[in-house]
Amino acid sequence: MSQTIATPPTVRLDSDVIGKPINRTDGPAKVSGAAKYAAEFGVTGPLWYGYIVNSPVAKGKITKIHADEVLAIPGVQQVFSHENVPSFAWFDRSYKDDVAPGGSPFRPLHEPEIMFSLQPVALVVADTFELARYAASVLRIEYEVEKHNTDLESVIDEAYDAPKGKTGFMPPPKPKGDMDKAYQEAPHKIAGEYIHHAQHQNPMEMFATTVDWLGDGKKMKIYDKTQGAPNVQQYLMKIFSLSSDEARVISKFTGGGFGSGLRPQYQVFLAVMAALELEHSVRVVMTRTQMFSFGHRPHTLQKLRIASDDLGHIQALEHKALAETSQFENATETVVNWTGILYNSPNTNFDYQLSKIDVFTPLDMRAPGAATGNFASESAIDELSYKAGKDPLDFRLLNYTYSDPTENKPFTSKRLDDCYHEGAARFGWDQRNPEPRSMRDEKGMLVGWGVAAGCWDASMQKAAAKAVLSADGHLTVSSATNDQGAGTYVIMTQMAAQTLGLPMQQVTFSLGDTNMPAAPVQGGSWTANSVGAAVKDACQEVGKKLLKLAQKMDDSPLAGVDFEDAQFVDGHIRANEDITRSVAIADILAASGEDKIEADGKAGPNPINQLKYSMHSHNAVFVEVKVDEDLGTIHVTRVVNAVAAGRIMNPKTARSQVLGGTVWGLSMAMMEETYLNNELGRYMNHNYAEYHIPVNADIHKIDVIFVEEEDDIASPIGVKGVGEIGMLGVTAAIANAVYHATGKRVRELPLTSDKLL
Amino acid sequence: MNSFTLTQATAADEAVRDLTSHDGAAYLGGGTNLVDLMKYNLERPTHLTSLGLLPLTDITSLPDGGLRLGALATNADTAWHPEVEKRYPLLSQTILAGATPQLRNAATNGGNLNQRTRCYYFYDLATPCNKREPGTGCSALTGPNRVCGVLGTSESCIATQPSDMCVALAALEAVVRVQGPDGERTIKFDDYHRLPGDHPEKDNTLKPGELVTAIDLPEEGYADHFTYLKLRDRSSYAFALVSVAVGLKMNGNTIEKARFALGGVAHKPWRDQEAEKMLEGQTASPDLFRQVAAKVFAEAKGYGEGSLHNSFKIELGKRAIVRALKQSTEMSQVVNPNVFLNSNP
Structure with a gap:
């Protein structure tokens, strides 16, 4: 087995901006209200408003739409439904976006058939929002209702192996050894079933599209709420046969996404369709209820069996999952693989299946699949540690993997062990009494301490960027990426400033416009890595041009210096060997007579490294809970989240990401569940009052530790991304802490008080 | 809308x-519930009589030693009023356990009494709901009903009255003053809200056109022995799963007088006077409390x-x-009302 050797972080220079806790460059615009979101942009002419009507039934067929009654209302411009929506593209592939799963994508307003409750069935367009909303409320639609089924547990027998077809989906690892025999014979073993229900991403900003009809052929500026403008543009171009010039998609700010904006949502289809049909600017904004009408984290049933020998070494490991999907697409997540990456066992069995019910297709939600599998497996590992008589942390260290057992590849870097040690030290884990129900606070509340580990991909996608250095010395870098709150604006500015040795104030990074070089959707924790590398590449190309121009200057001190031997620091290009050989970039620009220097940059995964290595980020989470046993109330009073995710470009925004992830994991553990009424086939708590996520008073002390890794194999810029890893481990660590506090092992989320009564 | x-x-x-001269009219107080319901298209008034300018915002002492809360005083102004904080800390803390500061700044006392249920089905026009549309059925009987009631329910409705404030007002035995087309009258708090029976569409006993003008609190405020315990799915901005407002008069360890009411469990703030009597004259003990609790939930x-x-x-x-x-029995003095209540340490 090869062992990765942790190397200390690189020494940084004072002039470096990467690695510094720099404030968000977009912060002032956000807090002052200057930042515009999709529903806030003005248009050139008058604007009409579309209001979406959704199906009250889960399955059936529309038999009649009384559009004429609504069209008679003065100010109502049109009622769109399957009765009058023109046919656009014919094939499924035209409706597939970059992250679509296998199957037939949903086509809004195409058919009278109803496939899920809250399905959009009509769009009412009127002069004002209020009028459109009113007209939508009186639109009579008749349905022929059919029997639906939204109960996953009733279709377990219809499960099928999850097919490939979605970008990034890894099928379950192949089995090893003889799982059943090893499990039977092992002295310590556990078996458990784990359940979580549907959860909705619920970003604060509603999905919205403003189409600015420019009155020049079919040219439109489409302001959309999305996690990837290029993905939306491609989708629209294919469906409506538009050129990239006609369908320019802009998304400057995104008020949270958490995966809900990975795929183009139906409001963008409806808004663009209406604009094209009416040749008019149109805005469509979803309601909070409608935010429950599309993707969600799928209801998933999991079974685990794990066994160890007397010493605590895992001998048998089985993880099976069954998730819901819609009738029309195979929503797949990587659920069970992570367990096999974190823990080695000579005998394994992994299984991941889907069953179809009458709901909309599930959609990636923060740490998709991993959050699901991680809760179950880290709960099970914890349970087995008690059976084996080991401290839960020691048990994890005992079964630590130094290479990826599922693919038999070394990790490019893995400092999870240091996360365990540093996290445990910060938390004070050595003060823990191992006995469940043994610890109480001064008020008599039961105290529990739990630990769990997490693992996520360090992945990279193809991305491009453009850098333009103007004569006044200002550098503008752009890429059609997204910032859903992650800090993309500031870290890309840092990357550009660092690469060309310019002060932050002299650099502007812009994003979210399909006129910019293409970038992938913001998801999978790959933006910092992928777009960051493209930004670096573009800036380096500008740097090369600058060096050439510098060398053309009379008596250039940089004559004969190769780009690799030059450094860009403090607004100067200097020779590495002798930093007194230096030319100011301002002088180069002045001498060149050019009004700007520009270059394109690109980045993408290294296929050879991908074949040779396993690339992951890791974390270790330590949690304290206090439980009022009489009333079943649980309070998470302390969390330490130690993260190893390569290089941290900005400890401030990265910490915010991990704080947010920790809160997300707590939310999944304690509160989140979309209540599905199987009789009605409908989610019922479709608002912020009844779909609970934490408030400030639920969140107490959270400590974030970054254990930095030097890793130039996983990424040319050493970055693994922190979007998902922060939430992993949290949910299970809470459940494990609750067990330690109470002696009760809760295997169904969320951990509401009734489950402890 | x-x-x-x-x-x-x-x-x-x-x-x-004004209201009685318009068909389909409704009173508009703070609007924190009505306007939401209009946006949901659940309430469709064709005329609103706005109460914003009515001179009913004062909180004044009554000759009999009680306190009058103007119907249009906001929940926030009521909770933070010095007399309320001093003499009726139970009411103050109960109000502060509800909603959010923004909502409490807008919501009025009269409106609080008249807010409608938060039952999921009542709020969703696509589902059958007898309270919203009599005769259509009750989806909550068999569907998810975590928010619904277990006491005084009927086969036509198991919705709960969602207010926190009303739970304290029930325990305090407040009196509601109303004005209608036939003049003024008073309604005992216990008689203000009703059980669903066969008419869940009616939340309360107001007659057509009647307007709440004030809420009178009797002199006894139980300022030395009280509690509002609110159990909910998160620490703020969540309706009670179960809440209990208690006011006791103690003499040593003996309970001289006991009043309590429950929220989150019924179509009205739930009082059980027999259970209250079980406490009176008795020595406080866990056994006694368990017997009382068993009595309340016996049916x-x-x-x-x-x-x-x-x-x-x-x-x-x-x-x-x-x-x-x-x-309530153990407290020796008034707890700091700025500190959130005991259910959420």
Whole structure:
């Protein structure tokens, strides 16, 4: 087995901006209200408003739409439904976006058939929002209702192996050894079933599209709420046969996404369709209820069996999952693989299946699949540690993997062990009494301490960027990426400033416009890595041009210096060997007579490294809970989240990401569940009052530790991304802490008080 | 939301006249519930009589030693009023356990009494709901009903009255003053809200056109022995799964007088006067509290098992009563009202 050797972080220079806790460059615009979101942009002419009507039934067929009654209302411009929506593209592939799963994508307003409750069935367009909303409320639609089924547990027998077809989906690892025999014979073993229900991403900003009809052929500026403008543009171009010039998609700010904006949502289809049909600017904004009408984290049933020998070494490991999907697409997540990456066992069995019910297709939600599998497996590992008589942390260290057992590849870097040690030290884990129900606070509340580990991909996608250095010395870098709150604006500015040795104030990074070089959707924790590398590449190309121009200057001190031997620091290009050989970039620009220097940059995964290595980020989470046993109330009073995710470009925004992830994991553990009424086939708590996520008073002390890794194999810029890893481990660590506090092992989320009564 | 006309009344009798002279009219107080319901298209008034200018915002002492809360005083102004904080800390803390500061700044006392249920089905026009549309059925009987009631329910409705404030007002035995087309009258708080029976569409006993003008608190405020225990799914901005408002008069360890009410379990703030009597003249003890709790829930009916269904509220409710009574008896002085209540340490 090869062992990765942790190397200390690189020494940084004072002039470096990467690695510094720099404030968000977009912060002032956000807090002052200057930042515009999709529903806030003005248009050139008058604007009409579309209001979406959704199906009250889960399955059936529309038999009649009384559009004429609504069209008679003065100010109502049109009622769109399957009765009058023109046919656009014919094939499924035209409706597939970059992250679509296998199957037939949903086509809004195409058919009278109803496939899920809250399905959009009509769009009412009127002069004002209020009028459109009113007209939508009186639109009579008749349905022929059919029997639906939204109960996953009733279709377990219809499960099928999850097919490939979605970008990034890894099928379950192949089995090893003889799982059943090893499990039977092992002295310590556990078996458990784990359940979580549907959860909705619920970003604060509603999905919205403003189409600015420019009155020049079919040219439109489409302001959309999305996690990837290029993905939306491609989708629209294919469906409506538009050129990239006609369908320019802009998304400057995104008020949270958490995966809900990975795929183009139906409001963008409806808004663009209406604009094209009416040749008019149109805005469509979803309601909070409608935010429950599309993707969600799928209801998933999991079974685990794990066994160890007397010493605590895992001998048998089985993880099976069954998730819901819609009738029309195979929503797949990587659920069970992570367990096999974190823990080695000579005998394994992994299984991941889907069953179809009458709901909309599930959609990636923060740490998709991993959050699901991680809760179950880290709960099970914890349970087995008690059976084996080991401290839960020691048990994890005992079964630590130094290479990826599922693919038999070394990790490019893995400092999870240091996360365990540093996290445990910060938390004070050595003060823990191992006995469940043994610890109480001064008020008599039961105290529990739990630990769990997490693992996520360090992945990279193809991305491009453009850098333009103007004569006044200002550098503008752009890429059609997204910032859903992650800090993309500031870290890309840092990357550009660092690469060309310019002060932050002299650099502007812009994003979210399909006129910019293409970038992938913001998801999978790959933006910092992928777009960051493209930004670096573009800036380096500008740097090369600058060096050439510098060398053309009379008596250039940089004559004969190769780009690799030059450094860009403090607004100067200097020779590495002798930093007194230096030319100011301002002088180069002045001498060149050019009004700007520009270059394109690109980045993408290294296929050879991908074949040779396993690339992951890791974390270790330590949690304290206090439980009022009489009333079943649980309070998470302390969390330490130690993260190893390569290089941290900005400890401030990265910490915010991990704080947010920790809160997300707590939310999944304690509160989140979309209540599905199987009789009605409908989610019922479709608002912020009844779909609970934490408030400030639920969140107490959270400590974030970054254990930095030097890793130039996983990424040319050493970055693994922190979007998902922060939430992993949290949910299970809470459940494990609750067990330690109470002696009760809760295997169904969320951990509401009734489950402890 | 439909179109509507709006009148700004300046006096209670004028408001009553304005409302009764329009078909399909409704009173508009702080609007924190009504406007939401209009946006959901659940309430479709064609005329609103706005009460914003009515001179009913004062909180004044009464000759009999009680306190009058103007119907249009905001929940925030009421909770932070020095007399309320001093003499009726139970009411103050109960108000502060509800909603959010923004909502409490806008919501009025009269409106609080008249807020409608938060039952999921009431809020969703696509589902059958007898309260919203009589005769269509009750989806909550068998569907997810975590938010619904277990006491005083009927086969036509198991919705709960969602207010926190009203739970304290019930325990305090407040009196509601109303003005209608036939003049003024008072309604005992216990008689203000009603059980669903066969007419769940009626939340209260107001007659057509009647307007709440004030809420009178009797002299006794139980300032030395009280508790509002609110159990909910998160620490703020969540309706009670179960809540208990307790006011006790103690002499040493003996309970001289006991009043308590429950929220989150019924179509009205739930009082059980027999259970209150069980406490009076008795020495406070966990056993006694458990007997009282058992009595309150003796006829409770749960609607399904598991987290989405509400049978757990019977056990949780009993435990909440025991805890709330214990807290009330043990407290030696008024706790700091700025500190959130005991359920969420």
